[in-house]
Amino acid sequence: MARGRPSKKAHIVEVACELFTKQGYQSTSIDQVVLAAAVSKPTVYSNFPTKLVLWETALFSLTERAQEEMDIALLKLNSAKELSFITGWIALWSVWVGKAERLASYRILLGEQHKMAPSTFALFVDFEAVLESALSEWMTEFPVSPMNFFALKAVSKEALLMPALMNQAMIEENNLAQQLTDLMTSVSPPNR
Template sequence: MARGRPSKKAHIIDAACGLFTKQGYQSTSIDQVVLTAAVSKPTVYSNFPTKLVLWENVVESLIERAKEDMDAALTSLQSGLKTTDDEALVAGWIMLWQAWVAKQERLAVYRVLLGEQHKMAESTVALFDQFEAVLESVLTKWLEAFNVTLMAFFALKAISKEALLMPALLHQESMSSKKLIQQLNALIKNNKIR
């Protein structure tokens, strides 16, 4: 491999990631990956014997990228944390969720798994669990400074999924930040979750 150039395997994964993100799993063919990556079909098949294997490699790549992105977002939030009051908790929580749903390739993982789960192997479902664990880990680390109960974590997560993730997946407008802040603050105050 030449210095400074990505491997063909990584190049194919990047090309496939773009196609899966735009078109989904079912609508993406190996022929399209070959054209987009500008490699031969035997090159693709020598690295990825099936489209499912290629998809799983894309998800593994996205897990690594998500870890880097979300760890950086968390580090930035933690370094700027001046107080551990409810406002800081909610503001940071929302920023982490917004960072998560801002990446179209992450949303594509949800769409593929939720929409085409019947075509996926157990190994793919296990990768999805690892993918979601990246978000859960970062959210858990954020809440450590605030002494939030496990039950509260699940309640905050449920509201955030409904307010931010689902609208992003469905190409709908998400709940306004003001309304989401009000709902999360109400949950914290009314349920004494800390």
């Protein structure tokens, strides 16, 4: 392989990520990947014996990209002065749902579960752990009870992720901020 050039395998994965994002799992064929990547079918099959293996490799790549993007988002939030917990929390969610490739990953897993292997679900757990890790890290910067984490995450998922997946309008940010603030005050640790 020539120095500085991406490998054919990485190129195939990149092209497959784009196709899976635009078309989904079911509608993306190996033949389309071959054509779009401008490689031979034997080249694809020598690296990815099945479409599922190609999808899992693409999901791993998308997880790595998501990690980089969420790390950058956290750095920006941490460098912002006097940013509230809720504002940062919503910003992290907005970064997460703002990428078509991440939404496509959810759609593929939710819509094509019957075609996935246990290894695919394990990769998806790693994928979602990127968001959870960023949210947890943001939470440690504030005096917020860990008991609030799952409630905040559930409300945020319903208010931001689900509408994005369904191509529906999301709740207005100040309305969501108020609901999350109210939720945090209603979920408090038990008295000892």
